[in-house]
Amino acid sequence: MSGRKDDDAVAIQNEASRRGVGKIDASIASAPCDADSVPELIKDISQAQGQANLTNGREARLQLLGKARALVQALETPREVMLKHVGAETCSFFSVCLGIDIGHFKAMAQNDCSPKKVPEIASAVGFDTDGLQIQLTPYQGRILRHLEAMGHIAQTGPDEYAPNNFSKSLTIPIVADGYPFYRDVCIAPMLHLHKWYKTKSYATPTTGHDNPFTFGNTTALSMFEYMAASPTYMEQFNHHMGGYRLGRPAWFHRSVYPALPDLLNNVPDIEDPVVLVDIGGNRGHDLENFLASNSWPPNYSRRSTDAKFILQDQQAVLDDAPSSLDMRITKMPHDFFTPQPVHGARAYYLHHILHDWPDEWCEVIVNQIKGAMKPGYSRLLINEHVIPPKNANWEVTYLDLYMMTLFGSRERTEHEWRALLEEKCGLKIINIYNPGNGVEALIECEVSV
Numbered sequence: 001m002s003g004r005k006d007d008d009a010v011a012i013q014n015e016a017s018r019r020g021v022g023k024i025d026a027s028i029a030s031a032p033c034d035a036d037s038v039p040e041l042i043k044d045i046s047q048a049q050g051q052a053n054l055t056n057g058r059e060a061r062l063q064l065l066g067k068a069r070a071l072v073q074a075l076e077t078p079r080e081v082m083l084k085h086v087g088a089e090t091c092s093f094f095s096v097c098l099g100i101d102i103g104h105f106k107a108m109a110q111n112d113c114s115p116k117k118v119p120e121i122a123s124a125v126g127f128d129t130d131g132l133q134i135q136l137t138p139y140q141g142r143i144l145r146h147l148e149a150m151g152h153i154a155q156t157g158p159d160e161y162a163p164n165n166f167s168k169s170l171t172i173p174i175v176a177d178g179y180p181f182y183r184d185v186c187i188a189p190m191l192h193l194h195k196w197y198k199t200k201s202y203a204t205p206t207t208g209h210d211n212p213f214t215f216g217n218t219t220a221l222s223m224f225e226y227m228a229a230s231p232t233y234m235e236q237f238n239h240h241m242g243g244y245r246l247g248r249p250a251w252f253h254r255s256v257y258p259a260l261p262d263l264l265n266n267v268p269d270i271e272d273p274v275v276l277v278d279i280g281g282n283r284g285h286d287l288e289n290f291l292a293s294n295s296w297p298p299n300y301s302r303r304s305t306d307a308k309f310i311l312q313d314q315q316a317v318l319d320d321a322p323s324s325l326d327m328r329i330t331k332m333p334h335d336f337f338t339p340q341p342v343h344g345a346r347a348y349y350l351h352h353i354l355h356d357w358p359d360e361w362c363e364v365i366v367n368q369i370k371g372a373m374k375p376g377y378s379r380l381l382i383n384e385h386v387i388p389p390k391n392a393n394w395e396v397t398y399l400d401l402y403m404m405t406l407f408g409s410r411e412r413t414e415h416e417w418r419a420l421l422e423e424k425c426g427l428k429i430i431n432i433y434n435p436g437n438g439v440e441a442l443i444e445c446e447v448s449v
């Protein structure tokens, strides 16, 4: 056995040197990635235990999660990581997608999520004629078996499963719809990224119309045009935007934008003041949450009824907004590449808009808003990630790569934001409030008087 092992190691080394790779001992691939840091990480984790309010204490939970993730990464071997990347995680992603398509998770949630045998789950999703059940039950059993191995459902007995909180959440459309959306719209561009790069001599994509998205999906349409042509994709995307922001501190939270009271208290006592225009606000979730947070009215009773909150987006998106939207919100179709029709609002809000567009297009969007801002009074609030110089969070780094692939755009560093907003658009950045931990910052700007 040991002779065979040595032969394998030699073959690996030979291949490595043939490819010009330095002498890295092949044995590291089957040893823990970072055994030395394991004792310290275990100590940190046991100290954190009991201190953390894991349900409500976001910061404490994230800190503990960071340590726990570091511990897993330290204990895993490179071989295990490699197999997870190339096999287990892709099977997991596509199994979840299939489960959503055929209704596995909804079937498992029936009867108060009680444990169910595989044939019962199969029959609940409609594969209940003899022939189909005989053919499909073992197949579904194999999918469920992998989902359990990856921790996505619980096994309660041989051939018997129950959903855990993750799989229960897959019955909620704003959580589930991101899966088919990424599978059908976003994965092909990533899959073909290397080929696109090769055809472009490895230049960074910088446009919405000739980029890995158009290449991977063999279309001439930009991502937003592509979605607009498909009600299914549009609905899935809109739901995903709602799911994305679940449980994250919103822009109006004290931990993100501590200067909000100043902004609101300085709305003058005039007829129908426009407090906030949410540009590209999708189905209205950000405005809705803001109004539900009771941040408004600050101190003046009259304004609670008179003040205006405007939701702008493309007509098709506004049509998909819930009918239960807060009465104080006015829906207004608006193309943000055209002049902003609402003049002199206290604040114009852009959440996850500029990261969809390369700088030249951002300049057009910002200049259209600038034309409507009242100098010395109106603020532009940009709620976007500001990538830190070190240790960027995965929630930012993955999004940056998808922005590049889907839109030819980017998440931005502080330097890049200043270059865009101050140097190119001529705005004054009053402050950048950056809560860190993968949460979008609030960049507060004004036009100079």
Ligand SMILES: C[S@@+](CC[C@H](N)C(=O)[O-])C[C@H]1O[C@@H](n2cnc3c(N)ncnc32)[C@H](O)[C@@H]1O
Binding pocket: 224, 241, 242, 279, 280, 281, 282, 283, 286, 312, 313, 314, 317, 334, 335, 336, 337, 350, 351, 352, 353, 356
């Ligand atoms: C990434 S989403 C952000 C949505 C929302 N602000 C949020 O953070 O949840 C981008 C939004 O921009 C909208 N959009 C795209 N092109 C637009 C245009 N030309 N004019 C207005 N809205 C547009 C899309 O419909 C979508 O709702």
